Amino acid sequence: MNDWLETLQKPGARGGLNRYAYLLLVLVALAAMLPGFFTIPAMDRDESRYMQASRQMMETGDFIDIRFQDEARHKQPVGTYWAQVITTTPFGGAEAPVWAHRLTSLFGILAAIIMTGWLGSRLFSPQVGIAAGLVLAIALSLQVEARTAKTDALLLGFGMLAQISLAMLALKITEKRPAFIGWPLALWAATAVCILIKGPIFTMVTGLTLVGFIALTRDFDLLRRIRPGFGLLVVIAIAAPWLVAVTIVTDGAFLAEAVGWSMLRKVSEAAENHTGPLGFHLMLSPVTLWPAAALLALAVLAAWKNRSDRTIRFLVAWIVPTWIVFELITTKLPHYVVPTFPAIAILMGLALKDVPGVLSGLKQRIFHWVVAAAVIVVSGVLIALPIAAHIEFNGEIGLDAWIAAIAGVIGLITVAALAYAPSLRTLGVAGVGAISVYGAMFGVVIPNIDAMWPSERVGRVVDRLEGCETLSIATLGYREPSNAFYLGTDALLADNADAAADVLVSDPACGLAIVDVAEREGFDAALAARGISVRPLATVSGYNLVKGDALELALLVTEGSEVRLGE
Structure with a gap:
């Protein structure tokens, strides 16, 4: 065992981690992240919305405007949707399974783990890099993000590149002359991609790190080393084409909604009821950073002990300002502080090098x-x-x-x-x-609790239906986005009984209504007013995890329908 650990901690050919250390981090990460990756059904609400919108891009060929069914989806930029189009194309495109959409998140987390290991080894030692990479590879919050097809994991991957670039420039680990273009180019290119993924969120993290580091070190020359004029041109070249195109296509609606929803509203009020008290993220850190959260106190103590070190100040500037901002804004979700986790992981790795010194009193x-x-x-x-x-x-x-x-x-x-x-x-x-x-x-456990996945179970029943090549489908009483993913883009997520009943009226031969028992009385009244009678094909019971409601979904067709349940 000691020989194995010594081999892992030997520097690579160019310093930093060797290939065995990188291999270990990748294998540990995959061993942690792949269980359930292929088998957990589409989750509501965000994952299903992202997957369905990406699917619609492939169905329609419109890669500029983002839509969920007939509704504009202007809450986030296009980067994640494009990435999902790329990862799903080899696996069926618009017909690709759930896991193909999740590949963007898996790759984003893997990239963040590898880059965290690289940065920890460059700033301190291979041992610190290995420990930091392991902390991220097994962190509970990153396990959830790796299995969820949305923005945050992909954002972390590209955001880490921006933070690494800033670290190289701030700590002068590269050429000091401003003529050196590699790290400034990487910084601003990664920043531009982050803007395309989730707007200015990670740009805020990088900006706060920059300001915090300058405040702690008085290194104002860093503003010159990052080459902001050049950087602005890079950001414009990468991000502006789509931003201009979507502004034209939507008559400015995208920017108005994205800025109003993603930024201003989240600061001033709890968007979609996601809120929490001051200290929410701190109180939740034993969960989000589990199991390595057991090292949190050591990380704090190591930072304090070495507080005069320039590198430690950079890591503190990375963590503290961003953490404070997310504690202060009204909208709170557990993954908001994930951009600080690589820096925390590096401090944990540093603490493990000197545990007796850190726990000296x-x-x-x-x-x-x-x-x-x-x-x-x-x-x-x-x-x-x-x-x-x-x-x-x-x-x-x-x-x-x-x-x-x-x-x-x-x-x-x-x-x-x-x-x-x-x-x-x-x-x-x-x-x-x-x-x-x-x-x-x-x-x-999670994939095998059928009650948690009513949309997927209904989708399986619908796949067995025979008699019609194309179905006209409406749901009533259960309107979660996963219905659209499993039942098709044209499925109507009806918000009233009349709308659902009209689907059967318009297509009595091939219409299908999926109605929760809580809405059945109103639906039957709407049918009676139209002179229609129905017969049940199947019943699916389950649970709406988003609302916390039990469901009893009846699949109904008209008496004269051609639809029948196959074997």
Whole structure:
């Protein structure tokens, strides 16, 4: 084991990590992220909206305007949709499965892990780089993002390139002459791509890092080294063509809605009811950074101990201003502070190099154990979650729940070991525990709780229907975006009984209504007013996770319909 660790920590041919260290990070990341990646159905709401909008780009050939069915989707720029078009094209394009859309997120997280390992090794040592990469590879929040086809994982990948470039320029790890174009070009090109993915969000992170670092070091020459004039031209060249095109196509509606929704509204009010108290992200960090959150106190102590170091000041400037901004804005979601995680991971790796020095006094040890205790409690919750989920959705505890609970016990033990004896070795052990938890939770429990996935189950029933080449479909009482992904772009997500009934009136031979029991009385009244009677083909029960409502969905056709349920 010692020989193996020594091999991993040997510098590569050009310094930094060697190929075995990079291979380890990739293998650990894939072992953690692939369970459930291919089997978890489309999730509501954001993932399904992104996947459906990307599919519609391929169906219509319109790669400028973003639409979800007939509605304009102007909340985020086009980058993620284009990326999903690229990853799904080899796997069927508009007919590609869910996992093909998720490849953008998987690649984004992998890139962030590799770049974090590279940066940690360049700033400090290969040991720090390996530890930092492992922290990200097993972090719970990144596991969720890697399995979700939306913006944040892809944004982290390109954002890391921007942050690395800024670090190289700020810490003068490259040529000092402003004529050197490589890192400024990388900085501004990555910034432009981030704008195309999620507007100015990561640009804010990079800008706050820049301002914070200058405030801590008084290095105003950094403003010259980043070459802002050149950078503006790069950003315009990359981002402006689509921004101009979409502004023309939408008569300015995209910019008005994107700026109003993504920026101003999130600051002033809780968009879509996503809110939390001041300190929300700090209180949630034992969960979002699990299992390596057991090292959080060590990271803080290491930063304080080395606070005069220029490199530490850069990492602090990366973390603190961004974290404060996201604590202050009204809208809060757990993944908002993920852009700070690579810097936190590097500080954790640094702390592991000098644990006795970091935990040199009683106050430091108490601080460490208070934080570690919170993380151990989170580990205990992971044991109970699969059992609670089975009781909630299935009314009983299945074998897969017990498997996940056993994996949770392993995770708890390994986290306790990491807290008790922090080292690169015990971090690797915690990684094994985390992989077992993720394998059981994402790979076994979540995909197999059928009640969680009513849209996917209805889609399977619809795929068995025979008699009509094309169906006219309406849903009533269950309008989540995953319906459009599984039932087709033209499916009507009706907001009233009359609209759903009109679908059967307009196509009595091939019309299909999917109606929740809570809406059945109003739907029957609408049918009676139109002189239509219906017969059931199938019933699907489930649970709307977004609203917390139980569902009983009846698949209904007219009495004279040609539609029948196949084998």
